[in-house]
Amino acid sequence: MARLQLSSVTKSYGDFKAVDDVSLEIADGEFLVLLGPSGCGKTTTLRIVAGFVEPTAGSVRLGKDDITALPPWKRNAGLVFQSYALFPHMTVNENIAFGLEMRRMPKAEMAPKITEALRLVRLDHLGDRLPRQLSGGQQQRVALARALVFRPDVLLLDEPLSNLDAKLRGEVRVEIRELQRKLGLTTVMVTHDQEEALTMADRLVVMSEGRIRQIGSQQDLYERPAEKFVADFVGRSTFIDGRRDGPGRFVSAGGLIVACEGNGSGSASLALRPERLALMSAAAAAMDNCFPGTVEFISYLGSQVDLHVRLSPKERVIVQIQNRPEAPLPVIGEQVHVGWSKSTGRVFQS
Ligand SMILES: Nc1ncnc2c1ncn2[C@@H]1O[C@H](COP(=O)(O)OP(=O)(O)OP(=O)(O)O)[C@@H](O)[C@H]1O
Ligand SMILES: [Mg+2]
CATH class of the missing domain: 3.40.50.300 (P-loop containing nucleotide triphosphate hydrolases)
Structure with missing residues (x-):
């Protein structure tokens, strides 16, 4: 009771x-x-x-x-x-x-x-x-x-x-x-x-x-x-505005085509957790949800590093990576690829 x-x-x-x-x-x-x-x-x-x-x-x-x-x-x-x-x-x-x-x-x-x-x-x-x-x-x-x-x-x-x-x-x-x-x-x-x-x-x-x-x-x-x-208030999220475009598809305002879960249509917002995004090799560029971008800002948090990466004129995401001595950190202006799994992005109708 x-x-x-x-x-x-x-x-x-x-x-x-x-x-x-x-x-x-x-x-x-x-x-x-x-x-x-x-x-x-x-x-x-x-x-x-x-x-x-x-x-x-x-x-x-x-x-x-x-x-x-x-x-x-x-x-x-x-x-x-x-x-x-x-x-x-x-x-x-x-x-x-x-x-x-x-x-x-x-x-x-x-x-x-x-x-x-x-x-x-x-x-x-x-x-x-x-x-x-x-x-x-x-x-x-x-x-x-x-x-x-x-x-x-x-x-x-x-x-x-x-x-x-x-x-x-x-x-x-x-x-x-x-x-x-x-x-x-x-x-x-x-x-x-x-x-x-x-x-x-x-x-x-x-x-x-x-x-x-x-x-x-x-x-x-x-x-x-x-x-x-809730996605904004609990944990961190980067939001990308755009629209749902049928089953499993979200198109951002800047034209990125993102594979996601769920269905629907109409304007929506895609929430991405910085720690669920990763830097990918250029070889992965043909995969779903792998986008080229430019590192615009870096915040160094000790064990982790936040990379602010521009994916399109309208979209910038935060990618949180582990700071490991054997892996050199990207520098501002560097070209990288950012990827995430289909289940990572959550789409909210707006
Ligand atoms: N006696 C009152 N008369 C008029 N409005 C009130 C009164 N007490 C609270 N409010 C209003 O009710 C709302 C909720 O207040 P409350 O104190 O519960 O907020 P809170 O979530 O505890 O915020 P905080 O995190 O700032 O402490 C506020 O907008 C506040 O201005
Ligand atoms: Mg209070």
Whole structure:
């Protein structure tokens, strides 16, 4: 049974729908990530689950209970926000105790719970410090301890890592995920960072303009994006505009004839993953989907190199190649051949 269930949830502000008919089921112990660009309705969705925003329509269930009309403090949800929102004048221990006091827990019962929560986030030794005496990563972990201390039924994380530097973000990501697994906590995390989403999620929900565009695993979204927006937002894609021209054929605006899967006619867009494109030998030029081009730009990324290759006056693609010492890199202006398999290109009607 779903632990948490949103059914046709909509939130309107006047004529504008911040969340538009969102339905979702989150399984017990699942780590679900809501991913989407700024303003797409992620935080609003999370705040509806937490009870801080009342939906205009639809319902939220936690386990067997309809919690749509319950105030936040009667929902057993642990929250961690983007800004750590710790009380600056309270120690770490007092910050964590706050949620327990709100729930009217007797003082004597609190101490072991606080110790346990701090141990979980590996900050046992810092309970007496003030937030300003902690690093960003430590403050974030206090915020997490504060959300965990009352053993929530569901953990809600809103961009919890966005204030951390890249290295720390990587570490705290792993910590949060391991802790969540250990405790079997049903979790919904919001982020606009696709790498964070892909590395942390059991399942992902891609949103734009208040609506769900696709729900699925990493592979579903990456290999089988349901629409152009998803192909663009998850992973990298180069898009080539043109039209479908009968079964298995796409013709680009610049006149390239591309073999592809599927059928149809009319204007369309071909999405190509840079890492699925390859440099071919000139001998392959007669094959399907092998086109001559000129290297116009090179970006060196260490283990990989992006080549921006012009295939026609209207088309330029990115080819990501491995940087290997034995293979000399092309130079700007060099003539190359670029190829890809028929199944690589995905065509979206436009
Ligand atoms: N109280 C409000 N009144 C009017 N509009 C609102 C209100 N709260 C949110 N919105 C609008 O609803 C949309 C969704 O906001 P939301 O905060 O959910 O976005 P988000 O996906 O979390 O974005 P970000 O990644 O920038 O945090 C935005 O266009 C926002 O301006
Ligand atoms: Mg937000």
